Amino acid sequence: MLSSKHYWDDPMQDEFSVNITSCTAQDGVYHIAIDRDVIRAEGGGQAGEKGTIHSGSDTIKITNTITLESGAMLIADAPVQVGKEVTIKIDMEWRLQMMRNHTAEHLFVSQLKRINPDIDLGYIWIDGDAGTVEILGTTEINQMFEVEKEVQLRINERHPIISSLISPEEVTSKVRARDGVQTKHDQIRIIKIEGVDESACSGIHAINTSDIGVFKIQDIRIYDESTRVHFVTSKKAIELLAYVFNEALARKQMYPFEMEQLGMVLDKAKKTSESREHLMALAVKLLAEDTRFETVNGIRFTHLFLPGFDTRDLRMCLKALPTHEKSATLLFSPGQKSSIIFWVNGLSHPASAYVSKIVEEMGGKGGGSKDSYTGGFGEAQEPQVIYNKIVQMIRKNLVT
Numbered sequence: 001m002l003s004s005k006h007y008w009d010d011p012m013q014d015e016f017s018v019n020i021t022s023c024t025a026q027d028g029v030y031h032i033a034i035d036r037d038v039i040r041a042e043g044g045g046q047a048g049e050k051g052t053i054h055s056g057s058d059t060i061k062i063t064n065t066i067t068l069e070s071g072a073m074l075i076a077d078a079p080v081q082v083g084k085e086v087t088i089k090i091d092m093e094w095r096l097q098m099m100r101n102h103t104a105e106h107l108f109v110s111q112l113k114r115i116n117p118d119i120d121l122g123y124i125w126i127d128g129d130a131g132t133v134e135i136l137g138t139t140e141i142n143q144m145f146e147v148e149k150e151v152q153l154r155i156n157e158r159h160p161i162i163s164s165l166i167s168p169e170e171v172t173s174k175v176r177a178r179d180g181v182q183t184k185h186d187q188i189r190i191i192k193i194e195g196v197d198e199s200a201c202s203g204i205h206a207i208n209t210s211d212i213g214v215f216k217i218q219d220i221r222i223y224d225e226s227t228r229v230h231f232v233t234s235k236k237a238i239e240l241l242a243y244v245f246n247e248a249l250a251r252k253q254m255y256p257f258e259m260e261q262l263g264m265v266l267d268k269a270k271k272t273s274e275s276r277e278h279l280m281a282l283a284v285k286l287l288a289e290d291t292r293f294e295t296v297n298g299i300r301f302t303h304l305f306l307p308g309f310d311t312r313d314l315r316m317c318l319k320a321l322p323t324h325e326k327s328a329t330l331l332f333s334p335g336q337k338s339s340i341i342f343w344v345n346g347l348s349h350p351a352s353a354y355v356s357k358i359v360e361e362m363g364g365k366g367g368g369s370k371d372s373y374t375g376g377f378g379e380a381q382e383p384q385v386i387y388n389k390i391v392q393m394i395r396k397n398l399v400t
């Protein structure tokens with residue numbers, strides 16, 4: 001018979017006296033079994049619980065709780081003597097957050113099924129950090145936002161959550177089947193979110209939907225035949241919302257825009273970035289076709305001052321430039337952090353021999369292989385002055 005468990009009846013009790021029934025070393029950790037079912041093992045899409053074992057003056061960490069054929073097993077970082085009576089303390093931060101995330105999953109799935117009754121569920125994972133629900137079939141991103149809104153409404157409405165054990169004959173069509181249904185037992189545990197949802201489940205739940213506080217979808221990944229929704233709740237959701245909002249707020253001071261226009265600002269950034277790619281490709285093509293160069297000591301010396309180029313653009317430019325038997329090429333991108341690439345072909349010294357000294361003298365850093373030297377300047381005061389000095393020095397070094 002399916003009997004009730006401590007963590008179902010009183011999930012707030014966090015300390016228990018138990019006896020160690022077995023302890024074995026396994027792959028660098030210890031599998032410890034205890035005589036009471038007081039800590040929930042991984043199962044039904046929910047992560048295992050964590051905590052500590054207190055034995056005399058020793059504190060042993062429980063990093064996870066798993067289910068083996070022999071029963072629930074604590075994964076611990078040190079051994080405990082079999083037969084010993086110890087105290088187990090549950091990691092309540094992890095448990096409470098898992099209760100909120102898991103209850104949020106009940107709400108999310110129930111609201112999703114209300115809006116779109118035809119969907120099926122795949123993978124589910126809930127732990128003390130976040131929750132992931134996989135939806136099979138096609139979904140739309142806006143529908144996920146609609147579900148999110150409904151979940152938050154159910155949280156705000158403060159629905160009590162009640163669990164009960166019933167016989168299979170008592171199960172009505174209202175009850176939603178989900179992972180962890182205890183069909184092998186003669187009793188089924190039903191979780192009722194009053195007025196919202198009823199489902200069979202063996203997990204630990206919040207006492208009221210309001211315990212969840214805030215529900216926020218963090219990511220939606222749409223694949224060909226499924227969608228994975230990743231969500232956070234409570235303080236993690238508040239931290240996420242504050243982080244994203246403040247990232248925008250900090251920039252609002254620098255480039256004035258209204259918060260309502262954030263989507264438009266991002267669209268514009270994407271467009272600008274695409275246009276820049278096109279312009280850069282064109283600029284590189286033009287440079288490659290008509291590069292000014294000077295001849296020093298029989299060596300073709302090309303040097304270009306290229307505002308607006310980043311290191312990637314400089315490399316693209318270098319690749320596009322025509323190669324010559326004896327050549328030295330300097331590309332310099334000025335900016336708050338200026339960068340240089342110097343490349344040699346068919347010369348008697350490695351690239352660094354021509355530039356590293358002057359770069360370092362002017363407060364820059366760099367390095368590279370035989371043919372190329374890449375460097376940069378932290379807070380370059382006058383990039384044009386630095387550039388001119390490097391060109392002069394290279395000219396001098398090419399002669400010697």
Ligand SMILES: [Zn+2]
Pocket residue numbers: 102106191201202203204205
């Ligand atoms: Zn549940």
